[in-house]
Each structure stands twice: as structure tokens, then as C-alpha cells.
Amino acid sequence: MLKVFLVEDEYVVREGIKNNIAWKEHGFDFCGEASDGELAYTQIRKLKPDIIITDIKMPFMNGLELSRLVKKDLPEVKIIILSGYEDFEFAKEAINIGIEEYLLKPINAQDLLDTVQRVSKKIMTEKEERENMMKFRKEMSENEIQNKRNFFHELMDNSQSLPYILDKGREFGIDLNAGYYNIILFKASRVKHQEENFSNTLVQAYDELTSYFDSQNILWFDRNLEGFALLIMAETVKEMEELQATYISQIEQIIRKYNKITYFGGVGCYVNRLSELYLSFEEANRAFAYRFIKDENQFLEAGAIREIRQQEDNPWASLTDTEYLDKEIAEKFLRSGELGEVSYFVEEYLKNFNQAAKDSLMFRQYIVMDMYFITANFIEKLNYKESGFKLDNPFQSAQHMNEIVDDYDHTLKFITALFTKAISCRNEAATKKFTNIIEEVKEYIHKNYQNEELSLNQVASVVNISPSYLSTVFSQETGQTFVKYLTDLRMNKAMELLMCTNKRSSEIGIEVGYKDPHYFSYLFKKTQGCTPLQYRMNKSKSGEDQEDAKERY
Structure with missing residues (x-):
């Protein structure tokens, strides 16, 4: 049930809107009211309504000022303006703020209800779109990890131009501009002779580590069986040294909580050009290779290797x-x-x-x-x-x-x-x-x-290997990730059914593993560039055109 909040300084108008519409019967929760923008703002931040109905002209804080503040705090809230002024400047400012509807007074209860219902449909559509996007991103996370892994290789082999690397970084939401760069490689492993099913503990440790990286905006890459790589960026050498020390300390603190896990890390040498990042990677790799020679449970810096060599x-x-x-x-x-x-x-x-x-x-x-x-x-x-x-x-x-x-x-x-x-x-x-x-x-x-619950983890348990290893081997053998293989299969089956049957889109979605018809339609459009209905119509028209061509010749 969507929540509606009313802001109106005229008591009679406010009571009329509040009492002349059967809000609950129409699926709305009338959650609060206020006589001016200043009083309303505090309540709105607390109640977080979905729809705000507000007058423009009010004492203390007018409707436009209130709308501007609310949109900063709650950008997804929808605002309906009520105004007795047919002033273009008011309407223009309302559009700039992102007001959903601009209604002129006087307005009757039915017209206002129709407007609120129209806005509510938009809210539900946008909510569904966000949920579908989140579900899509979750399902495609394996692809994202693989794409990010490929980007890391491009960064490290120095085979691409700087503009290409910068543009590619932006595609991942990564700003690669900095004064200095360095690479840290590390890997955690179960203690020798530990039970095989201890891999769950490693997963927990890695989950905690990646959560820490994300919370600190640390740029990290999953190297799968080779562990993790961190790209450290700083503006000064001092800042670089402080960041490295902080990150290494936190990584060790997290891993030591899991007392049956060992680890080793290699720290490269910092460089001041992105085009020289491969040199840092080479030094980090050299230090990382010492995990077979030196004692475990440490981070070895490239500079320490040079000291060892001088002995x-x-x-x-x-x-x-x-x-x-x-x-x-x-x-x-x-x-x-x-x-x-x-x-x-x-x-x-x-x-x-x-x-x-x-x-x-x-x-x-x-x-x-x-x-x-x-x-x-x-x-x-x-x-x-x-x-x-x-x-x-x-x-x-x-x-x-x-x-x-x-x-x-x-x-x-x-x-x-x-x-x-x-x-x-x-x-x-x-x-x-x-x-x-x-x-x-x-x-x-x-x-x-056709089973909606089919996943990498489920299939991995069937063939009795770890999901991460199955993901790696599957990509190597097929040239695509597990989730892309499954999605392509489902989409191809869906396209066959769209062309060869008269079944509805929702029925076809269920047959290929998507119980939610809205998500099926969303995913189909995302992967094929058109909705299932558009695909069917386009293919049908294409077939008719071919038949017409045959008749002409």
C-alpha cells in the first residue's frame, strides 16, 4: 500500500482532500498531513511517503522549496503540486525540480484520485524496473566478474592505449586518474591437511574481504584460483604508503579471524604512470612467487626482495x-x-x-x-x-x-x-x-x-566440485560464463516458442525458467533488443515479406 502525505495551509481544503477520498479503499495509506512546508519536511523525512500532494503558496516554506529539499533526500518520491496560479514560471521551476504533476485549483476529489492513481502506476512500474535490474545484475554477476577479470589482464599486459583503458575503466565505474599506482596480490588457502569441505570457510573469508574492499572503495579484482589483486591509487607517495599499510593490516586482521586459513601477499613497486602499471604487477608477481619459498602468513614487498638479493x-x-x-x-x-x-x-x-x-x-x-x-x-x-x-x-x-x-x-x-x-x-x-x-x-x-532455481551453485553440487572452480573450468571449456550459457539457452528456446506456437509471453517465460512474466519480458528485451511481442511481430512480418517476394518472382 503506497503512502500519501498532504501539505496544505488551508484547513478546509486539507480536510476535504483527507476525508472526501476513500484512500484505503483505493489502496493508499494516508500517512500524514501538515499546514506548511517547514512542518511537513520533518514528518516527511520520518514517514518516507511514496506520494506527496502539496500546495505552492504556503507560509514559512512554500511547496517548491519543500519539493527541492525532499527530492534531495528522497529522489524516488513522487510530488503532485496544487496551485491556484496559472503561472508558467511556477510550472517551469516545478519541471526542473522533478515534480510529477502540476494541478490547478480548484480540483475535485475524483480528478485528484485519478492523478494519484496514475502516479502510483508509474511508481509501481519504476519499482518493478529496479527490482528487475537488481535481479538481472545479481544473475549476471558472474559475467561482470569475468569481464572485470579480463579488464585486469588488459591493464597488466600494457597492450592497449591509455584512452582505451580510461574509457574501459569508466564502463566499470572506475576512475583511473591518480598520482601513483601500485599492485598487491594475495591469496588465502586452507591449512595443509585440512578437511576438503573447509572451502566454505574460505568463501566466508573472501566475502568479508570483498565487503571491506567495497566499503573502502578499494579497486579489487577476483583472479579466481590465483586469489585477489588490489589496485592501490594515491596522489602522493606518503598517501600510498599509508593506504598500503592500512589495507594490509585490515586484510590480515580479517583473515586471522579464520584460524585455519593461511595467506600470502606480494606487494609491487609504485609507479606514477598508468602505462607503467605492468611494472608494478611484475614486481608484485615476483614477490608473490615467494609464497613457495618463504614462510606463509605475510605480505612480501618488492623492495624486500632486492634487500634479500643484496645479501x-x-x-x-x-x-x-x-x-x-x-x-x-x-x-x-x-x-x-x-x-x-x-x-x-x-x-x-x-x-x-x-x-x-x-x-x-x-x-x-x-x-x-x-x-x-x-x-x-x-x-x-x-x-x-x-x-x-x-x-x-x-x-x-x-x-x-x-x-x-x-x-x-x-x-x-x-x-x-x-x-x-x-x-x-x-x-x-x-x-x-x-x-x-x-x-x-x-x-x-x-x-x-526450465527450473527457475537452476544456478551455478546447484550444478556445482551435482558434479561435486566448488562453484568457483566450475565457473573457471566452464569458461575455459565453452568460452562463456555459466550464466551466459544458461541465459542464451533459455532465450533461444523462448524465441523458438514465440515463432512456432501461439502461446502467450507469460506462458513461454514459465516454460523457459522464468515464473515472473515481467522479469522474463525485461530480460528478453535486455538480451535481444526488443520485447517478446515485438520479436514475434517482427519475425511474422519478415516471413510475410518473404512470401510476398516469392509470389512476385
């Missing part, structure tokens, strides 16, 4: 000492590292051996053999027989081994290639493993698209 190299008194060559670190990286991190990881993993490796041919041979056996063993454990990946065997000839170890750079390049192939093989094996699952998902969607 004295390990002397390696005995070249057979393997204390510093932690094979578990390499194996951990092969299990969960990313292709984009390989060069950073290998370089930092072997940094302790720089001097010894540069000075000793024997030691370079030792490293090559050890890394080869680690990667070969890893690929063998994958048990992936379909792969065309073949490791470069350093033992195929003495000459080949000599080429690999003749200097440290060649050795580093060889090990980087080994790890790249191993992770590529791992990724392909994982993708192939889920190919059948994606086919199962598609089949399930086609069988159940």
Missing part, C-alpha cells in the same frame, strides 16, 4: 651439500604455481646458488639433473598419457648437456623451460579431467533449464 651468497663450501636445494619447494610450485610465475620462481629459487653456479660447471650439472628428475617424476605422477609434452632430456648426448651447462644463463633457461612444460602438462591434464564433467554440466543444464 651475501651462500658460500657452498661443499658442492654436494643439498641443504639449500629444498626439493619440496620445487614440487610445491609444480603442484600449485601458475605459468606466469615460472620465470620469477626459478630465478628466486636458484638465487642462493648464483655464485656457485656461475663458478662451477659441476654444480650446474648437479642442478640440471636434480631439476630434470623432479619435473619428470611430477609428470609421471600426473598419469596423463594423452599429452604430447616431452621434456628436453639433458642426457640424450654429452654435447646437449654441455650446451645446457656451458653458462648459468643457459642453465636457468633450461630449468625454466622444464617447469613451464610440467605446469602446462598439469593444466592440460586438469582440463581434460574435467572435460567429461563439463559435458555432464551441459547435459544437466539442457534437462533442467
Whole structure:
């Protein structure tokens, strides 16, 4: 029931409007009245009516002044002006304020009721439009996340022009103008050996983190299995340092509430040009790769890596000492590292051996053999027989081994290639493993698209994998998000029914999974550019034109 508030300084007129219309019988709640704008304003802010009926000429505060104040506080409220003055300037100002109706006195009860009912229909239509928009945005949030993720990649690979990036940012409501920029990468994980269903706790932690980011207007990107990226923007270096410290402190405080979660973050170096943001990302990535080498539960800054590199190299008194060559670190990286991190990881993993490796041919041979056996063993454990990946065997000839170890750079390049192939093989094996699952998902969607409750979470539970992982794999396999695939399927089915049956739009909406006919019509127009009725009429007319053309020829 919509609420109506009346502001009128003439007592007789006010009582007539209040008592001569059966407000409740017509679906309205007459929630309050006042004799002038000043008294009305306080009550209106408290009662929040849907419709205000107000005179213009009143003592203390007139109707236009009241309307101007109310529209600032309650922009969705509808205002009907009553005036005894047929003055164009009054009407012009009312239009500028956003007044819904401008009625001249005297006005009878029926005319006023008709106007209020007309305004109420507009309110209901706008409310429905907002609800449909909110529902649409919620359903399409997966698309928005994916689009934002793609934008992040464009930002970081420095392949697009500055005007393009700025315009693209505006499409997401992002203002990228700042004095300084920096990137923070971080990821939270369950504690090793924790139960598999602990992923719900991770979801709760990430939800709390993203709520914090949004509340502070922090620009964040979901990198899916790789965690989160924050783009920090500031006008001065001091402000940048303060913001980073505050954000990192808050992130750690939130994650530590979930005591069975570990985390690691990499902080880049700040730059003062948006076109140089990729440099900050590279440094953040290098620091982030240290999660396989350094202790967890910390944020490592790019500057700290430079300090580590300046420390004295390990002397390696005995070249057979393997204390510093932690094979578990390499194996951990092969299990969960990313292709984009390989060069950073290998370089930092072997940094302790720089001097010894540069000075000793024997030691370079030792490293090559050890890394080869680690990667070969890893690929063998994958048990992936379909792969065309073949490791470069350093033992195929003495000459080949000599080429690999003749200097440290060649050795580093060889090990980087080994790890790249191993992770590529791992990724392909994982993708192939889920190919059948994606086919199962598609089949399930086609069988159940008529169910309005069908969702990513529901389908993920059917195939027994996490929603976030299903979202990633589904996008990789099909080239589109789950929600777009489902929406396209439903819209195609709807178009078939519009052309091949005489069913009403509401019936077709139900058949393709939308019980709310208004939302179905809204979504159809949003995705197809016309309403279901317009689509049917256009296609019918197109068919008639084709028939006429055939007859002419």
C-alpha cells in the first residue's frame, strides 16, 4: 500500500482532500498531513511517503522549496503540486525540480484520485524496473566478474592505449586518474591437511574481504584460483604508503579471524604512470612467487626482495651439500604455481646458488639433473598419457648437456623451460579431467533449464566440485560464463516458442525458467533488443515479406 502525505495551509481544503477520498479503499495509506512546508519536511523525512500532494503558496516554506529539499533526500518520491496560479514560471521551476504533476485549483476529489492513481502506476512500474535490474545484475554477476577479470589482464599486459583503458575503466565505474599506482596480490588457502569441505570457510573469508574492499572503495579484482589483486591509487607517495599499510593490516586482521586459513601477499613497486602499471604487477608477481619459498602468513614487498638479493651468497663450501636445494619447494610450485610465475620462481629459487653456479660447471650439472628428475617424476605422477609434452632430456648426448651447462644463463633457461612444460602438462591434464564433467554440466543444464532455481551453485553440487572452480573450468571449456550459457539457452528456446506456437509471453517465460512474466519480458528485451511481442511481430512480418517476394518472382 503506497503512502500519501498532504501539505496544505488551508484547513478546509486539507480536510476535504483527507476525508472526501476513500484512500484505503483505493489502496493508499494516508500517512500524514501538515499546514506548511517547514512542518511537513520533518514528518516527511520520518514517514518516507511514496506520494506527496502539496500546495505552492504556503507560509514559512512554500511547496517548491519543500519539493527541492525532499527530492534531495528522497529522489524516488513522487510530488503532485496544487496551485491556484496559472503561472508558467511556477510550472517551469516545478519541471526542473522533478515534480510529477502540476494541478490547478480548484480540483475535485475524483480528478485528484485519478492523478494519484496514475502516479502510483508509474511508481509501481519504476519499482518493478529496479527490482528487475537488481535481479538481472545479481544473475549476471558472474559475467561482470569475468569481464572485470579480463579488464585486469588488459591493464597488466600494457597492450592497449591509455584512452582505451580510461574509457574501459569508466564502463566499470572506475576512475583511473591518480598520482601513483601500485599492485598487491594475495591469496588465502586452507591449512595443509585440512578437511576438503573447509572451502566454505574460505568463501566466508573472501566475502568479508570483498565487503571491506567495497566499503573502502578499494579497486579489487577476483583472479579466481590465483586469489585477489588490489589496485592501490594515491596522489602522493606518503598517501600510498599509508593506504598500503592500512589495507594490509585490515586484510590480515580479517583473515586471522579464520584460524585455519593461511595467506600470502606480494606487494609491487609504485609507479606514477598508468602505462607503467605492468611494472608494478611484475614486481608484485615476483614477490608473490615467494609464497613457495618463504614462510606463509605475510605480505612480501618488492623492495624486500632486492634487500634479500643484496645479501651475501651462500658460500657452498661443499658442492654436494643439498641443504639449500629444498626439493619440496620445487614440487610445491609444480603442484600449485601458475605459468606466469615460472620465470620469477626459478630465478628466486636458484638465487642462493648464483655464485656457485656461475663458478662451477659441476654444480650446474648437479642442478640440471636434480631439476630434470623432479619435473619428470611430477609428470609421471600426473598419469596423463594423452599429452604430447616431452621434456628436453639433458642426457640424450654429452654435447646437449654441455650446451645446457656451458653458462648459468643457459642453465636457468633450461630449468625454466622444464617447469613451464610440467605446469602446462598439469593444466592440460586438469582440463581434460574435467572435460567429461563439463559435458555432464551441459547435459544437466539442457534437462533442467526450465527450473527457475537452476544456478551455478546447484550444478556445482551435482558434479561435486566448488562453484568457483566450475565457473573457471566452464569458461575455459565453452568460452562463456555459466550464466551466459544458461541465459542464451533459455532465450533461444523462448524465441523458438514465440515463432512456432501461439502461446502467450507469460506462458513461454514459465516454460523457459522464468515464473515472473515481467522479469522474463525485461530480460528478453535486455538480451535481444526488443520485447517478446515485438520479436514475434517482427519475425511474422519478415516471413510475410518473404512470401510476398516469392509470389512476385
